[in-house]
Amino acid sequence: MTQTLNFPHQPLPDSAENLRADIRAFLAEERRQGSFQPASDSWLACDPEFSRKLGAAGWLGMTWPRKYGGAERSALDRYVVTEELLCAGAPVGAHWASDRQTGPMLLRFGTEEQRQTFMPPMARGECYFALGMSEPDAGSDLAAVRTRAERVDGGWRLNGRKIWSSYAHRAHCMVVLCRTSPRDDNDRHAGLSQLLVEMDSPGLQVRGITNLAGVQHFNEVLFEDLFVPDSRVVGEIGNGWQQVVGELAYERSGPERFLSYYGVLAELVANLAAGPTPDKATLAATGALISQLASLRQMSLSVAARLEAGEMPALEAALVKDLGTRFERLLPEQARLIAGANEISTHQGEFARLLRGAILHAPSATLRGGTNEILRGAIARGLGLR
Amino acid sequence: MTDISNLLLDAAERIFADLASTDSINACEQGQWPEALWTALEENGLTRALLPEEQDGSGLTLHEAIGVLRLAGYYAAPVPLAETWLAGHALATAGCEIPRSGLTVPSLALDGGGLGDHLHGVPWGRHLPVVRLITGPTRDQSRLQLVRHATVAREGSNMAGEPRDDIDLSAGETVEDTVIAWSVDYWLALAAVMRGAQMAGAVRRCLDLACSYAGERKQFGRPLAKFQAIQQQLALLAGEAAAVETAVETAAATLSPDAGLLDAAVAKARAGQAVDSATNIAHQVHGAMGFTYEHRLHHYSRRLWSWRDDFGPETYWNRIIAEQALQAGGDGLWPMLTALGRPALPRDRPYSPGRRAACSMPALSTRCRSKQS
Numbered sequence: 162m163t164q165t166l167n168f169p170h171q172p173l174p175d176s177a178e179n180l181r182a183d184i185r186a187f188l189a190e191e192r193r194q195g196s197f198q199p200a201s202d203s204w205l206a207c208d209p210e211f212s213r214k215l216g217a218a219g220w221l222g223m224t225w226p227r228k229y230g231g232a233e234r235s236a237l238d239r240y241v242v243t244e245e246l247l248c249a250g251a252p253v254g255a256h257w258a259s260d261r262q263t264g265p266m267l268l269r270f271g272t273e274e275q276r277q278t279f280m281p282p283m284a285r286g287e288c289y290f291a292l293g294m295s296e297p298d299a300g301s302d303l304a305a306v307r308t309r310a311e312r313v314d315g316g317w318r319l320n321g322r323k324i325w326s327s328y329a330h331r332a333h334c335m336v337v338l339c340r341t342s343p344r345d346d347n348d349r350h351a352g353l354s355q356l357l358v359e360m361d362s363p364g365l366q367v368r369g370i371t372n373l374a375g376v377q378h379f380n381e382v383l384f385e386d387l388f389v390p391d392s393r394v395v396g397e398i399g400n401g402w403q404q405v406v407g408e409l410a411y412e413r414s415g416p417e418r419f420l421s422y423y424g425v426l427a428e429l430v431a432n433l434a435a436g437p438t439p440d441k442a443t444l445a446a447t448g449a450l451i452s453q454l455a456s457l458r459q460m461s462l463s464v465a466a467r468l469e470a471g472e473m474p475a476l477e478a479a480l481v482k483d484l485g486t487r488f489e490r491l492l493p494e495q496a497r498l499i500a501g502a503n504e505i506s507t508h509q510g511e512f513a514r515l516l517r518g519a520i521l522h523a524p525s526a527t528l529r530g531g532t533n534e535i536l537r538g539a540i541a542r543g544l545g546l547r
Numbered sequence: 548m549t550d551i552s553n554l555l556l557d558a559a560e561r562i563f564a565d566l567a568s569t570d571s572i573n574a575c576e577q578g579q580w581p582e583a584l585w586t587a588l589e590e591n592g593l594t595r596a597l598l599p600e601e602q603d604g605s606g607l608t609l610h611e612a613i614g615v616l617r618l619a620g621y622y623a624a625p626v627p628l629a630e631t632w633l634a635g636h637a638l639a640t641a642g643c644e645i646p647r648s649g650l651t652v653p654s655l656a657l658d659g660g661g662l663g664d665h666l667h668g669v670p671w672g673r674h675l676p677v678v679r680l681i682t683g684p685t686r687d688q689s690r691l692q693l694v695r696h697a698t699v700a701r702e703g704s705n706m707a708g709e710p711r712d713d714i715d716l717s718a719g720e721t722v723e724d725t726v727i728a729w730s731v732d733y734w735l736a737l738a739a740v741m742r743g744a745q746m747a748g749a750v751r752r753c754l755d756l757a758c759s760y761a762g763e764r765k766q767f768g769r770p771l772a773k774f775q776a777i778q779q780q781l782a783l784l785a786g787e788a789a790a791v792e793t794a795v796e797t798a799a800a801t802l803s804p805d806a807g808l809l810d811a812a813v814a815k816a817r818a819g820q821a822v823d824s825a826t827n828i829a830h831q832v833h834g835a836m837g838f839t840y841e842h843r844l845h846h847y848s849r850r851l852w853s854w855r856d857d858f859g860p861e862t863y864w865n866r867i868i869a870e871q872a873l874q875a876g877g878d879g880l881w882p883m884l885t886a887l888g889r890p891a892l893p894r895d896r897p898y899s900p901g902r903r904a905a906c907s908m909p910a911l912s913t914r915c916r917s918k919q920s
Contacts, residue, residue, distance in 0.1 A: 248881045448865025
């Protein structure tokens with residue numbers, strides 16, 4: 162069946178909108194206290210203390226059942242909190258993976274014991290997860306993973322290495338995608354499983370990788386005869402691929418795919434508003450960034466509403482990520498040009514600081530979570546081309 | 548979507564598919580009025596979709612009806628449907644009698660009063676009575692005029708060969724001259740959303756034509772669609788189509804005399820921004836064949852190149868947005884953005900599975916493909 166593009170207009174329900182004032186007040190107070198400095202790409206900025214504050218305020222694990230530390234709110238409520246945090250440039254990197262990915266995954270595939278053990282501290286902002294997906298020879302081609310787990314008495318023995326794991330050096334645990342049976346070239350997606358590994362396990366080594374901005378946020382993680390007990394298998398052995406790709410729509414269409422450098426736009430507007438009335442070309446160029454952002458947000462909200470209703474709009478979600486991350490690449494470059502034409506400094510001041518962070522981080526926008534080229538391949542499949 | 552709007556959509560699709568043929572579009576370009584097509588639209592109530600039932604209309608909201616305009620764009624229907632809807636809606640709102648004929652509105656003059664009685668580039672101006680709004684007497688009110696038998700100073704056309712005539716209203720017969728509780732800004736925003744809906748349809752058709760052509764045309768022993776380079780381009784085009792549809796859908800749902808102006812601005816701006824990329828990709832995929840008059844791709848690309856300038860080009864609307872943003876300031880920008888897409892009135896129903904966007908149609912790609920084969 163050919164998928165079609167469907168983005169019904171669906172404004173956020175009042176229940177979600179009503180949260181906005183609360184989270185804005187919280188963030189304003191944190192800013193006043195100087196607890197964080199707004200950053201570009203703040204979902205990669207790690208601040209455990211800030212994560213604990215969010216947990217205490219009830220803004221982590223919002224959608225999870227109460228018995229696991231959640232608040233049983235809708236995903237649209239969480240959407241509001243997430244976009245407000247991102248726009249404020251708040252440091253949400255410490256809990257990002259556990260709140261967005263691991264928690265929902267345990268809820269869907271984990272055992273009762275795993276949920277009881279890990280989800281309440283995740284929701285308190287005390288337990289952080291890293292993702293163990295990519296490998297040196299398995300990037301976009303995730304099915305090529307070679308990290309393997311062999312059956313041993315009472316569990317599995319893990320050997321191999323993962324790479325690009327954000328904050329593995331600060332995380333408590335990691336979910337590792339690995340081979341539990343040899344690779345079958347006729348079914349490359351078979352024989353993969355997910356194991357939950359605690360970072361202080363013997364046989365685990367984390368090597369930091371410094372990115373081009375001079376920051377260590379991602380890592381190489383090595384496993385050498387690391388023992389994983391049966392109780393830490395997530396979901397079913399051999400079902401790892403389905404567990405990983407099944408919820409890509411959630412990860413692809415969220416506001417982090419177009420708001421990572423929002424601060425640059427806000428500072429640009431602040432600078433333009435403070436100066437002499439800009440010429441028409443400046444206004445048109447600035448407005449073009451805003452109208453693109455506004456339409457992206459509506460697309461993302463529409464996908465969010467469909468997800469919340471139990472649908473799986475995979476094609477639409479992929480389109481949001483491709484358009485959104487390309488906007489993230491465009492925004493700093495356009496903002497720089499507009500600034501240059503309006504004598505806004507790109508050397509000093511808040512705009513310059515955020516712009517610099519955005520330019521240095523932007524190359525990752527169209528790579529992380531799967532490259533845009535692979536994504537467009539998936540879109541082409543959705544269009545019936547392949 | 549209401550039953551009545553589904554009925555209208557089905558009727559519209561049938562009529563456009565039958566009567567907006569390549570031949571009839573080309574005939575219109577030679578100056579012929581599309582009599583059969585227009586009559587069918589009138590007889591099926593499609594020219595009066597927004598009018599109240601007392602005025603023999605369907606009483607639909609813009610959001611309920613917008614899919615019809617999108618289909619008109621999808622089929623490049625050479626008719627002044629958006630113009631007739633807009634003019635009729637204004638007349639009805641002002642309590643005037645609505646003529647049975649089609650109607651038109653000034654397209655290039657952003658404020659009908661600013662240019663006096665000499666209007667440039669009026670769509671189908673040689674055929675139709677003109678409705679225009681003039682700013683005032685207050686900020687939220689305008690003067691509304693309906694003028695018949697105006698002088699056609701010059702017959703012209705846009706890049707798509709649709710009539711765009713210079714009209715002199717001074718010698719015409721002013722049938723209505725009254726006050727309407729609309730601002731000229733609202734009138735222009737309505738026009739922009741309606742033209743934006745046609746653009747959404749035309750961009751979508753560019754996508755569908757390019758996808759089916761890529762599936763049929765073989766080079767180096769395989770269909771173009773199997774080349775990654777082509778797939779990547781078509782995925783980008785799909786993104787443009789989706790962005791325009793969403794922006795128009797949002798604006799159609801939120802625009803009212805009191806609210807939604809910025810959503811309308813986003814819609815027309817986003818539609819305009821999509822045109823270069825969308826037509827570029829569609830033409831590149833079609834190769835030289837798409838550059839011929841024989842192939843119908845130009846029905847859509849030439850319309851997009853024209854329509855993007857109707858009722859305010861993207862630069863105009865982006866300026867409006869930026870002016871608002873600068874007024875809001877750096878800290879006010881985000882609250883301005885989160886207020887977008889929210890209807891002023893209580894929202895309709897919560898999203899339920901399977902609900903389709905008003906501005907989207909199921910399986911257009913598939914249908915397009917089966918028609919070609």
